[in-house]
Amino acid sequence: MIGAIARPPRVSMVARAARGNPLFASALTVSVGWLVVALAAPLIAPASPLAQSPDLLVGPSAQHWFGTDELGRDVLSRLIWGARVSVTIALIVVLASSLIGAVVGGVAGYFGGWVDEAMMRFTDLVFAFPGVILALAVTAALGPGLRNAVIAVLILSWPPYARLVRGQVLMLRGSEFVMMARLRGASAPRTLLRDIAPNLTGPMLVMATVDVGEKILLVAAISFLGLGVQQPTADWGSMIATGTQYLEAWWLPTFPGLAIVTVVLANNLLGDRLRDVLDPRGVTGDRRPGR
Amino acid sequence: MTNAEKTDGRQTDGRRRGALPRRRRSPISVAFVVRRFLATVVLCLAVTFVVFLLSNVIPADPASANLGDAARSDPEAVAAFRAKYHLDDGLLTQYGEFLQRLAHGDLGTSIQTQQPVLSDLADRAPATAELAIAAVFMAVLVGVPLGMVSALKRDRPADHLLRTVSLTGMSVPAFWLGLLALQLFYYRLGWVPGGGRLPVGGEPPPSVTGMYTLDALLTGRLGTFTDAVHHLILPALILATPGIALLTRFTRAAVLDVISEDYVRAATAKGLKRSTVLRRYVLRGATPLVITVSGLALANVFVASVLVEQVFSWSGLGSYAYQSAVRLDFPAVMGACLCITLVYVTINLVVDVLYGVVDPRIRVGS
Numbered sequence: 001m002i003g004a005i006a007r008p009p010r011v012s013m014v015a016r017a018a019r020g021n022p023l024f025a026s027a028l029t030v031s032v033g034w035l036v037v038a039l040a041a042p043l044i045a046p047a048s049p050l051a052q053s054p055d056l057l058v059g060p061s062a063q064h065w066f067g068t069d070e071l072g073r074d075v076l077s078r079l080i081w082g083a084r085v086s087v088t089i090a091l092i093v094v095l096a097s098s099l100i101g102a103v104v105g106g107v108a109g110y111f112g113g114w115v116d117e118a119m120m121r122f123t124d125l126v127f128a129f130p131g132v133i134l135a136l137a138v139t140a141a142l143g144p145g146l147r148n149a150v151i152a153v154l155i156l157s158w159p160p161y162a163r164l165v166r167g168q169v170l171m172l173r174g175s176e177f178v179m180m181a182r183l184r185g186a187s188a189p190r191t192l193l194r195d196i197a198p199n200l201t202g203p204m205l206v207m208a209t210v211d212v213g214e215k216i217l218l219v220a221a222i223s224f225l226g227l228g229v230q231q232p233t234a235d236w237g238s239m240i241a242t243g244t245q246y247l248e249a250w251w252l253p254t255f256p257g258l259a260i261v262t263v264v265l266a267n268n269l270l271g272d273r274l275r276d277v278l279d280p281r282g283v284t285g286d287r288r289p290g291r
Numbered sequence: 292m293t294n295a296e297k298t299d300g301r302q303t304d305g306r307r308r309g310a311l312p313r314r315r316r317s318p319i320s321v322a323f324v325v326r327r328f329l330a331t332v333v334l335c336l337a338v339t340f341v342v343f344l345l346s347n348v349i350p351a352d353p354a355s356a357n358l359g360d361a362a363r364s365d366p367e368a369v370a371a372f373r374a375k376y377h378l379d380d381g382l383l384t385q386y387g388e389f390l391q392r393l394a395h396g397d398l399g400t401s402i403q404t405q406q407p408v409l410s411d412l413a414d415r416a417p418a419t420a421e422l423a424i425a426a427v428f429m430a431v432l433v434g435v436p437l438g439m440v441s442a443l444k445r446d447r448p449a450d451h452l453l454r455t456v457s458l459t460g461m462s463v464p465a466f467w468l469g470l471l472a473l474q475l476f477y478y479r480l481g482w483v484p485g486g487g488r489l490p491v492g493g494e495p496p497p498s499v500t501g502m503y504t505l506d507a508l509l510t511g512r513l514g515t516f517t518d519a520v521h522h523l524i525l526p527a528l529i530l531a532t533p534g535i536a537l538l539t540r541f542t543r544a545a546v547l548d549v550i551s552e553d554y555v556r557a558a559t560a561k562g563l564k565r566s567t568v569l570r571r572y573v574l575r576g577a578t579p580l581v582i583t584v585s586g587l588a589l590a591n592v593f594v595a596s597v598l599v600e601q602v603f604s605w606s607g608l609g610s611y612a613y614q615s616a617v618r619l620d621f622p623a624v625m626g627a628c629l630c631i632t633l634v635y636v637t638i639n640l641v642v643d644v645l646y647g648v649v650d651p652r653i654r655v656g657s
Binding site: 133261 | 635
């Protein structure tokens with residue numbers, strides 16, 4: 001039993017995953033790179049994302065590397081500021097939904113019985129909703145906007161974590177070290193937090209890594225539909241949406257789309273490789289399909 | 292939230308029924324089908340209730356979104372609007388009424404089109420069905436062979452390339468790809484028409500199924516058929532992209548799973564040709580998973596249509612849902628979401644049941 005338990009991830013394990021694997025190393029670079037871009041946006045961006053200029057819809061040039069949009073705003077600057085929105089939302093959503101999922105799954109798995117039954121049936125119910133459709137309904141109902149888009153995405157995002165954690169807790173509940181803790185007189189919350197939780201960090205990290213990419217895609221889709229981030233805030237999804245109106249300006253949708261692809265692909269690659277290292281039993285399963 | 296996710300979840304969850312291969316499972320039972328069916332009904336009710344609940348706890352006001360400026364400042368006009376669409380009734384009363392009308396096939400009247408939502412949906416469903424079927428057809432036609440190649444060339448350059456490409460395919464937003472394709476193939480190269488289902492002013496074929504390609508063939512209008520196919524190819528291919536990536540990955544996994552089975556080794560050992568082994572043993576063994584994943588891809592295509600139809604001005608369910616949502620046309624949003632979700636969960640139900648039917652191991656096991 002002990003041998004089957006995943007070890008908590010260590011920095012050294014990530015380093016091991018990176019060594020001799022250039023694909024992983026470059027994916028890590030891209031992923032961390034976008035995080036840095038998001039953090040340092042005001043320092044990197046050549047111009048304000050909102051500053052308008054008389055150069056409307058000008059193609060890429062020395063002055064505007066990625067061209068300008070229909071209001072003469074610098075696409076590169078908007079792209080860099082857009083990273084802030086996308087990366088922040090994705091991180092918040094993933095953090096919050098993994099916490100909610102961990103609580104639901106942990107409680108369900110540890111206590112079992114009708115608690116488990118009720119919680120997991122509810123999880124199934126939420127799970128079965130098609131994401132974009134519910135997000136569409138939620139944002140349409142609550143009114144378009146970033147906050148409501150995040151709420152919509154949050155409502156939908158926790159079930160996979162709940163399932164993962166529940167499965168793991170069910171498996172670990174009967175193991176010797178958990179029984180030892182219980183015999184020592186540790187309370188249920190203490191056992192869950194101190195003895196079981198550290199064993200979940202590996203699979204959770206794998207799932208969260210891929211999920212960050214998924215959530216960037218989903219938020220971009222919602223913003224593309226005009227229901228998420230609103231003008232004039234710079235955002236990748238709504239920048240692509242602008243491109244639908246100006247087919248002649250290929251640079252409008254191309255660059256924000258490439259930004260999405262690079263960050264999502266990097267996280268997918270990271271997740272794949274981390275799974276090999278942190279989750280050898282494959283409890284997080286194959287990655288999810290596109291929408 | 293997507294489907295293979297569900298199958299993933301099930302792997303970690305020993306007590307639930309999964310859509311992915313299980314070595315031993317009891318034969319498909321009536322109880323299982325009934326339970327899945329009931330779960331589907333509960334889910335559909337939940338969908339109506341959630342959408343309904345949301346539309347009533349709203350800061351956004353449908354009256355002001357749908358009335359003109361003059362009418363909006365006229366309290367009487369606003370009150371009349373609210374009364375017409377029952378916006379002032381109690382929550383449960385409204386929901387009860389909604390369900391009752393639903394039972395009679397009445398989804399309300401769209402604020403936008405002033406048509407019954409059901410007839411709007413019926414008008415647009417064939418367009419989405421046509422697109423979705425074409426997309427899944429393409430996904431299977433391309434994804435399955437690619438997956439087989441990837442598995443048979445395991446760990447060789449071709450495999451690495453295909454795995455990277457399929458992972459990229461899953462990381463690309465379909466609506467973006469659609470836009471770029473439109474820009475390139477329509478705007479720059481002029482190879483494909485720029486959206487819609489037929490050329491501007493083109494007369495749709497007499498309606499039999501509502502799917503233009505099929506109708507044109509049935510009524511023998513070859514010109515219209517060619518036009519319709521031209522308009523269909525690009526959006527279908529774009530919608531197929533995630534499905535192609537998905538099928539490549541899962542076919543690869545399924546083939547690798549089967550290829551190491553004893554019966555495949557036995558077939559090779561008794562001297563059958565490699566192509567025969569592949570066709571008769573490997574591909575057949577991988578079929579249940581391929582069918583399952585194709586079903587999941589079909590369900591996902593319906594959902595993705597909301598994003599992609601808009602790009603191609605394809606007047607199907609997806610663009611209807613989108614246009615209704617931005618106009619806060621609640622009856623229409625509710626109807627469209629209900630309709631797409633219904634299709635989605637029904638396909639999932641069929642896939643789950645079908646999986647039990649096509650998996651030969653179940654028949655052998657019983």
